[in-house]
Amino acid sequence: MLSGGHGEVNPNSSWHSSRGAWLSYLAGVLALHLFLLSIPLISIPTAWTLTNVIHNLANYLFLHQIKGTPWQLLDQGKSRLMTAWEQIDYGQQFTTTRKFITIIPIVLFLLTSFYTKYEFNHFAINFATLLLVLIPKLPQFHMVRLFGINKY
Amino acid sequence: MSSQWNVYESFQALLQAGPYHLALEGVLVMCIIWLFTAKKQPSKLIRLTKKEEEELIAEWMPEPLVPNPPKEDHPALHTRTIYGKPGRYLDLGTGEKLLNLGTHSYLNLGERPEVEEAALECLHKYGVGSCGPRGFYGTTEVHLKLEDRLAVFFNCEKAVLYSYGFSTSASAIPAYSKSGDVIYADEMVNFALQRGLQASRSRIVYFRHNDVEHLRELLEEQSRLDKKDPKKANATRKFMVVESIYINTGMMCPLPELVKLRQKYKLRLFIDESVTFGTLGPNCRGITDHYNIPMKEVDMIMANLESSAASSGGFCVGTEFVIEHQRLSGLGYCFSASLPPMLAAASIKVLDILESEGCELVVVLQDKCRQIQEVLSKLSSKLEVSGEDISPVKHLRLRESTGDREADENILRKIVEKAESHGLALTLASYLWEKEASPPLPSIRITVNKDLTTEEIQKVGEAIQKAVMEVME
Numbered sequence: 026m027l028s029g030g031h032g033e034v035n036p037n038s039s040w041h042s043s044r045g046a047w048l049s050y051l052a053g054v055l056a057l058h059l060f061l062l063s064i065p066l067i068s069i070p071t072a073w074t075l076t077n078v079i080h081n082l083a084n085y086l087f088l089h090q091i092k093g094t095p096w097q098l099l100d101q102g103k104s105r106l107m108t109a110w111e112q113i114d115y116g117q118q119f120t121t122t123r124k125f126i127t128i129i130p131i132v133l134f135l136l137t138s139f140y141t142k143y144e145f146n147h148f149a150i151n152f153a154t155l156l157l158v159l160i161p162k163l164p165q166f167h168m169v170r171l172f173g174i175n176k177y
Numbered sequence: 178m179s180s181q182w183n184v185y186e187s188f189q190a191l192l193q194a195g196p197y198h199l200a201l202e203g204v205l206v207m208c209i210i211w212l213f214t215a216k217k218q219p220s221k222l223i224r225l226t227k228k229e230e231e232e233l234i235a236e237w238m239p240e241p242l243v244p245n246p247p248k249e250d251h252p253a254l255h256t257r258t259i260y261g262k263p264g265r266y267l268d269l270g271t272g273e274k275l276l277n278l279g280t281h282s283y284l285n286l287g288e289r290p291e292v293e294e295a296a297l298e299c300l301h302k303y304g305v306g307s308c309g310p311r312g313f314y315g316t317t318e319v320h321l322k323l324e325d326r327l328a329v330f331f332n333c334e335k336a337v338l339y340s341y342g343f344s345t346s347a348s349a350i351p352a353y354s355k356s357g358d359v360i361y362a363d364e365m366v367n368f369a370l371q372r373g374l375q376a377s378r379s380r381i382v383y384f385r386h387n388d389v390e391h392l393r394e395l396l397e398e399q400s401r402l403d404k405k406d407p408k409k410a411n412a413t414r415k416f417m418v419v420e421s422i423y424i425n426t427g428m429m430c431p432l433p434e435l436v437k438l439r440q441k442y443k444l445r446l447f448i449d450e451s452v453t454f455g456t457l458g459p460n461c462r463g464i465t466d467h468y469n470i471p472m473k474e475v476d477m478i479m480a481n482l483e484s485s486a487a488s489s490g491g492f493c494v495g496t497e498f499v500i501e502h503q504r505l506s507g508l509g510y511c512f513s514a515s516l517p518p519m520l521a522a523a524s525i526k527v528l529d530i531l532e533s534e535g536c537e538l539v540v541v542l543q544d545k546c547r548q549i550q551e552v553l554s555k556l557s558s559k560l561e562v563s564g565e566d567i568s569p570v571k572h573l574r575l576r577e578s579t580g581d582r583e584a585d586e587n588i589l590r591k592i593v594e595k596a597e598s599h600g601l602a603l604t605l606a607s608y609l610w611e612k613e614a615s616p617p618l619p620s621i622r623i624t625v626n627k628d629l630t631t632e633e634i635q636k637v638g639e640a641i642q643k644a645v646m647e648v649m650e
Contacts, residue, residue: 097506101378102355105412118218127212131205142190143198152201164218177412 035104037094037112042122050126054080054133070141074151077137081130081154088126089161090175106177110161111168118164130158252590252605264288265628267602275597276633278623279604283456283569284538285628287487292526299522307515311338312504315515323521326528327492331462333472335500337507338492340516342481343369344509345491346449349479351377352506353445353499354416359399361392361444362418364615365425370418370449371614379416383614386426389434392417396442417444421453421464425606425617427564427571432464436474445476455485455527456542456569461535488524490516542627543567545634549625552638557645563620572606572620573641582610585619588648593621595644601637 033039040046057079061072088110098104104112114120134155141147160166170176225233247254257269265285266274286292299319309315320338327336339345350373354360360374364383374381384392403410417439419430432448439446450463458466465475472478477499481491493500493507503510531538546567553562553571564571578585586605593603606622629637 099508101351101376102357103378105355105357119212119215120217124212124215128209131209135202135205138198138202139187139191142187143194148198177406177408 034100035094035098035112035115036096037104037109038115041109041113041126042120047125050129054129070144070147073137073140074147077130077133077151078154080133081158084130084158085154085161089158092175107168108161108175116167118167123162127159127162130155253607262287265626269597269602271597273600275600275602276629276637277602277626278637279602281452281484281570281624282487282626283452283542283624284485284487285626286485286527286530288628289487289530292487292523292530295526296519296523299519303518305519306517309514310512311510311515317515317518317521319518319521319525320515323525323528324492326525327494330528330532331472331478331494333478333494333500334497336492336494337500337503337510338490338516338521339507339509340490340513341509342451342483342489342491343372344513345481345493346370346479347373347376348507348509349477349493349503350374350416350418350447351508352503353377354379354414357412358414358416360416360418361395363387363420363423363430365423365428365617366418366420366614367424367449367451368609368613370420371612374418386423387428387430389431389438392435392438396438396444400442415442415444417446418449419446420449420451421457422565422568422570424452424570425572425608427568429464429565429568432468432470436470439474446474447477447479448475450478450480451484451491452568452570454480454482455531455535456539457567458539459536461531461539482520482524482527486524486527488520488527490520490524538627542569542625545627545629546571546625548631548634549623549629549637552634553623553641556638556642559645559649560641562623569625571623571625572617573623574618574620578618582616582619589619589621591648592641592644595647596640599640599643601640601644603641 054076058072058076061067061075062069064072067075089108092108093105094112110126113122113126134151137151138148141151260268260270263277263280263282264287265277267277267279268274282288303317303319307315307317307320311320324336324338327338328334339348346367346369350360350370354374354377356378358377358379359382360377360379361382361384362370362374363386365386366374382395384395399415403413417435419432419435421432422429430448435446438444448464453463453467455461455463457463460466463478463480464470465472465478473496475495477493477495479491479493482488483490493503505511546569550562550564550566550571553560553573556562556573559576560573561576562571562573573589575585575588579588590605593605596603603621603623606617606620608616610616
């Protein structure tokens with residue numbers, strides 16, 4: 026499948042920026058949380074921690090683990106070794122989209138901490154997964170593969 | 178069990194949380210504020226002040242449209258015109274018709290009336306051009322029929338047709354090999370292949386011409402590296418690109434050994450059969466036919482229709498899985514107007530001829546190739562001939578180079594000019610010397626035409642001999 030018609034060399038650089046994508050993202054997190062809350066056996070703090078953990082793992086998987094594009098691009102494989110996060114806005118830092126996607130996990134962590142009443146076990150799990158998604162988002166870590174993890 | 182949520186309790190918990198935790202949350206909130214206030218990193222565009230702009234404009238010196246124009250007597254400024262059809266004889270407008278050993282019409286099918294008739298018949302139906310790329314109203318049933326016929330001829334699943342021979346290999350290679358991949362290529366591959374290799378942005382490893390041992394060493398080295406970093410090896414595709422008969426040397430590639438290496442080191446093998454299409458093998462199917470190697474041992478065959486097939490354009494054949502990929506990824510296929518239908522019709526007729534009488538044509542051609550080889554090898558102590566004896570392309574080189582490429586070329590050019598006065602149309606192999614990966618030695622490129630008679634071949638020998646005597650002795 027060729028990505029043609031919208032004048033974008035790599036559609037992965039721009040679709041995250043649409044307001045629809047932002048709204049869907051927020052709606053998805055909300056839906057996940059409501060679903061977890063609706064399960065009778067799960068207490069409210071557990072539901073928050075689960076929301077946070079699932080969100081962060083999914084965030085890590087889709088933005089920092091999977092490389093390349095679902096499209097066949099005409100860039101001769103330039104983006105083959107780039108994660109989706111690195112492809113956003115062609116690698117430009119501190120764009121609105123990048124800020125938005127970085128702020129979401131932080132806010133989610135703060136909320137989760139509040140609703141888990143700052144219990145240590147919850148905190149440890151939530152903070153660990155927060156670091157998992159925050160560190161690779163830092164501009165200093167652009168195209169950096171610590172210890173060669175996920176290099177190819 | 179989930180219980181009632183008590184807002185008061187929650188805020189109590191917030192107050193009771195340790196100072197470290199609150200500090201951490203404070204840091205995170207600061208992060209958010211920092212992100213909100215951070216400026217978008219400036220894109221790499223450089224903005225100049227008015228003054229700088231003016232300075233730059235004042236400094237600018239326009240370059241001449243043609244930098245370093247060649248001297249008036251440069252041969253490229255004095256091209257020759259061929260009048261009429263280039264067949265066994267050429268009309269250069271000098272009065273006498275010259276025996277043609279310069280153009281690549283090995284089987285001389287361009288002079289067959291039925292090929293011309295087929296083209297004319299199609300011309301009356303479809304007009305001259307197809308007026309569009311294949312994916313955009315440029316496909317006619319003639320193109321589809323030619324693709325089917327090519328696939329059947331090569332005993333493959335699919336074929337894809339290009340409108341220009343050069344862009345066939347230059348598009349097909351980058352359609353598969355991308356940045357991060359490795360291509361092993363013979364150092365003498367032709368210029369179109371070199372362009373394809375370059376456009377792929379892959380790492381290109383050239384092995385010495387027809388040197389299987391060198392290739393094996395390189396592959397062995399790579400497999401040692403792969404063992405150290407298996408993850409990288411998994412993400413790297415490896416290709417091998419060779420020509421069946423190298424147009425720049427006339428030598429044949431040792432396909433059976435290459436096929437063994439392909440299996441051992443899991444390479445994808447692409448062969449350019451531009452010279453050998455129609456000229457090699459018992460069924461004139463090319464080098465796989467010659468060595469009797471099944472088509473599944475080769476991943477893709479590329480060839481142009483501009484030599485034996487007496488037409489224009491090029492094609493790739495292989496499995497459906499491989500070939501169909503080019504319909505969206507072969508840039509020359511996607512973005513060029515398709516082959517004029519009349520040329521495709523001519524090619525279909527050529528395939529008819531190759532299928533019905535190809536076996537005899539090949540035998541005749543190879544016999545002529547051997548005869549010419551014999552004549553040329555006995556020519557003179559000053560020249561040596563390179564190329565397989567059954568190759569329709571041969572190169573005449575100076576046995577002792579003067580050490581300077583241009584001087585060598587000038588000697589050879591004089592031989593070509595003298596040969597013309599003895600009724601022979603020869604051509605100096607011309608290259609873009611600065612852009613060739615490993616420039617071949619200067620040579621006169623001799624192409625063999627199947628319809629040459631034994632007397633004419635004798636005449637070729639005598640004429641070149643005379644020309645050499647006049648120039649070098």
